[in-house]
Amino acid sequence: MTHNANRNLSRAIVQQLDSLQRAGVTHLPCSPEPPAPESDALAAEIKPSSRSVAGPVVSTSPALEERTLQLQQLAERVARCARCPELARTRTQTVFGVGNPIARLLFVGEAPGADEDRQGEPFVGRAGQLLNRIIAACKLTREEIYICNILRCRPPGNRNPTPEEAANCREFLDGQITIVDPEYIVCWGSVAAKNLLDSTESIGRMRGRFYEYGRAKVLCTYHPSYLLRNPAAKKQVWEDMKFLFRDMGIELD
Secondary structure (H helix, E strand, C coil): CCHHHHHHHHHHHHHHHHHHHHHCCCCCCCCCCCCCCCCHHHHCCCCCCCCCCCCCCCCCCHHHHHHHHHHHHHHHHHHHCCCCHHHHHHCCCCCCEEECCCCCEEEEECCCCHHHHHHCCCCCCHHHHHHHHHHHHCCCCHHHCEEEECCCCCCHHHCCCCHHHHHHHHHHHHHHHHHHCCCEEEEECHHHHHHHHCCCCCHHHHCCCEEEECCEEEEEECCHHHHHHCHHHHHHHHHHHHHHHHHCCCCCC
């Protein structure tokens, strides 16, 4: 393994472990332990009969341990990937994914930008800061969901992914979805929606209903970067969030 791949792998593992630590996981046991209770803040948002949107994020369960390892192994493969020569040549590092490996809810974005390429984490630029505010309005944190992109490398100039690049990276996207096994997926923006669902419809026409991907229900809405350019669309995104969480058994204000 090259020095650069080792560095990328180390960063991916550190990011994954840091996400788990911020979520309250302090160790990964060798034997099963009973799940800890949901956090008071999240439980207050859920009826007693409802499941947490995040899954047992504070549980050091065998499922959490196994999926964390599987994601680390997949991240190692991603760090070595050179299927797209231009992206492999121009990237600072690969941007794999972060969050809860056993989340009920998974977010899919487009591709890393300059900030993501520099930090190695999806959605950390201006659009990511807006996404954080949306997540907070839903009474959640980034650590309680799982976040990834269609691509794991930054396209030069932040251009849209080409069909060939999306196809080259699809194995890794499907791998993350399979490992996390979410009940719900949110596609942020047309690039995510069209690539995941193989659709040619505009995001405006895809909003307001669920699609299926494996066992997951998929909701499509505007990308946070679109909201930065068109603030009036924030109301539509909030309606989408309420539609999503209502189906999950959670009422948002």
